[in-house]
């Protein structure tokens with residue numbers, strides 16, 4: 001029986017992957033959720049049936065016990081872990097000594113082109129490893145509209161993003177989880193790379209109007225320039241690598257490089273990815289005053 005280890009298992013994609021994999025009735029695999037805090041993770045919905053193992057990228061002593069008996073790995077790099085030489089490559093060295101025969105890595109749209117991205121370096125490292133891997137490059141997650149921009153929308157009635165009139169094609173992290181679950185459990189995806197997006201690109205003026213309609217109050221799109229955005233995020237004490245990554249992503253959107261629509265989700269799952277307006281409707285309580 002396959003044993004699948006999931007890093008970042010309490011996060012956007014990791015938790016949804018645990019839930020999706022555990023919800024499959026005829027499953028012939030075991031799911032191991034690699035978490036920093038077992039006690040708090042085991043209370044999360046969907047974790048009850050999964051096996052939980054203590055794991056931290058910055059604690060090498062946790063690597064070997066987490067990898068015991070594992071033959072498939074879903075690798076998710078936490079945003080906080082930006083020094084990949086120090087915290088991801090040593091883990092991958094341990095993976096090479098384990099029984100893992102396939103790695104699925106959640107990278108990010110554009111990482112193949114941009115050397116500044118931590119995920120770019122991980123992609124390059126994976127390609128040099130003997131174990132076959134599959135690289136998934138999702139577009140931006142809808143969940144960012146809660147985790148990164150949610151408080152601005154709720155408290156200041158604006159979306160504060162330096163993307164000008166450029167477009168993005170948001171994907172729900174649950175759909176990313178659905179795709180990676182497919183790649184981990186069905187044959188034929190080794191040494192492949194997939195870009196996944198939502199159904200439709202749109203600019204932030206349209207996204208702001210979707211919010212206004214759903215929330216019944218006006219949500220404006222403020223589009224600061226990149227310098228102003230960086231200053232604001234530094235004031236909010238956000239980490240430098242994170243600010244740089246966000247600025248590059250929104251800069252790419254401003255320059256028309258994030259407007260692409262991929263058909264990979266439909267090809268792999270047979271259904272359409274979730275729509276942004278449905279995500280806003282489902283989560284509207286978060287942005288209500």
Ligand SMILES: NC(=O)c1ccc[n+]([C@@H]2O[C@H](COP(=O)([O-])OP(=O)(O)OC[C@H]3O[C@@H](n4cnc5c(N)ncnc54)[C@H](OP(=O)(O)O)[C@@H]3O)[C@@H](O)[C@H]2O)c1
Pocket residue numbers: 007008009010011012013014035036037055056057058076077078079080081106107108109119137138139140141142144173
């Ligand atoms: N956000 C986007 O729009 C987007 C789009 C495409 C790709 N991505 C990529 O997605 C990845 C992030 O995935 P996500 O959004 O699913 O994660 P997330 O929601 O940010 O959650 C991070 C996860 O990593 C865990 N974690 C944090 N520090 C850790 C450490 N030192 N050792 C082990 N685990 C640790 C957290 O556990 P705790 O519960 O213990 O904190 C949590 O499970 C990044 O590589 C990013 O580039 C993001």
